[in-house]
Amino acid sequence: MNAYKILVVTAVTAEAEAIRPGLDSDLIVVGAVGVGPAAAAAGTARLLATGNYRAVISAGIAGGFPGRAPVGGTVLATRSIAADLGAETPDGFLPVEELGFGSSVLECDPALVKALSEALPAALVGDVLTLSTVTGTQATADRLAARFPQAVAEAMEGYGVASAALGAGVPFAELRTISNPVGPRDRAAWRLADAFAALRAAAPALTTLL
Numbered sequence: 001m002n003a004y005k006i007l008v009v010t011a012v013t014a015e016a017e018a019i020r021p022g023l024d025s026d027l028i029v030v031g032a033v034g035v036g037p038a039a040a041a042a043g044t045a046r047l048l049a050t051g052n053y054r055a056v057i058s059a060g061i062a063g064g065f066p067g068r069a070p071v072g073g074t075v076l077a078t079r080s081i082a083a084d085l086g087a088e089t090p091d092g093f094l095p096v097e098e099l100g101f102g103s104s105v106l107e108c109d110p111a112l113v114k115a116l117s118e119a120l121p122a123a124l125v126g127d128v129l130t131l132s133t134v135t136g137t138q139a140t141a142d143r144l145a146a147r148f149p150q151a152v153a154e155a156m157e158g159y160g161v162a163s164a165a166l167g168a169g170v171p172f173a174e175l176r177t178i179s180n181p182v183g184p185r186d187r188a189a190w191r192l193a194d195a196f197a198a199l200r201a202a203a204p205a206l207t208t209l210l
């Protein structure tokens with residue numbers, strides 16, 4: 001059977017509910033699977049097993065690296081990178097590839113990225129980091145910005161969704177809108193309304209993938 005549906009995976013229900021009204025097709029399935037890479041991978045694998053999908057998109061809000069992605073902006077990943085998968089050493093962080101255990105970097109499908117960036121011409125394109133811990137200090141933000149000069153944003157699910165997509169042989173992309181700067185924790189200052197408005201505005205672009 002030909003693969004025709006698109007799966008959009010969010011962490012929380014509010015993200016899924018921001019996306020659904022912008023879709024005029026029941027060929028796009030939006031599911032909220034929980035926060036973090038493990039929930040994202042398990043949830044995506046479960047949803048992929050229920051249908052025949054041609055693409056999987058990890059979507060939701062994210063932190064933006066200051067000077068790279070502004071709050072309220074929209075970001076498309078070229079790569080989803082598990083930034084905290086590896087080993088800490090006194091001399092710095094060793095990514096999992098340097099330990100000989102696979103890859104912390106998963107490439108997004110170039111055709112999906114191209115189609116989405118044509119539909120969202122204002123979107124910034126760059127690496128999106130996946131972390132199990134939201135960055136909350138300037139020191140961590142500076143370390144990540146230096147380790148990943150092409151990173152525009154961090155979130156908590158992309159690499160997990162991408163891992164499940166890779167396992168199922170389905171092309172993957174990541175779409176994020178920015179709710180807060182990556183840096184010292186100030187949860188009260190997160191501009192959720194701006195990020196959700198941008199997510200609602202970006203949703204119709206997903207229908208161009210059909």
Ligand SMILES: O=C(O)c1cccc(C(=O)CC[C@H]2O[C@@H](n3cnc4c(=O)[nH]cnc43)[C@H](O)[C@@H]2O)c1
Pocket residue numbers: 011012014015034035036060061062063064131133134135154155156157179180181182192
């Ligand atoms: O408090 C609320 O009302 C609320 C409503 C919807 C979603 C949330 C979330 O906290 C979603 C968590 C989700 O956000 C991503 N995220 C956002 N900013 C960052 C960040 O700076 N670093 C890492 N992740 C971030 C993440 O993917 C979480 O799944 C709250």
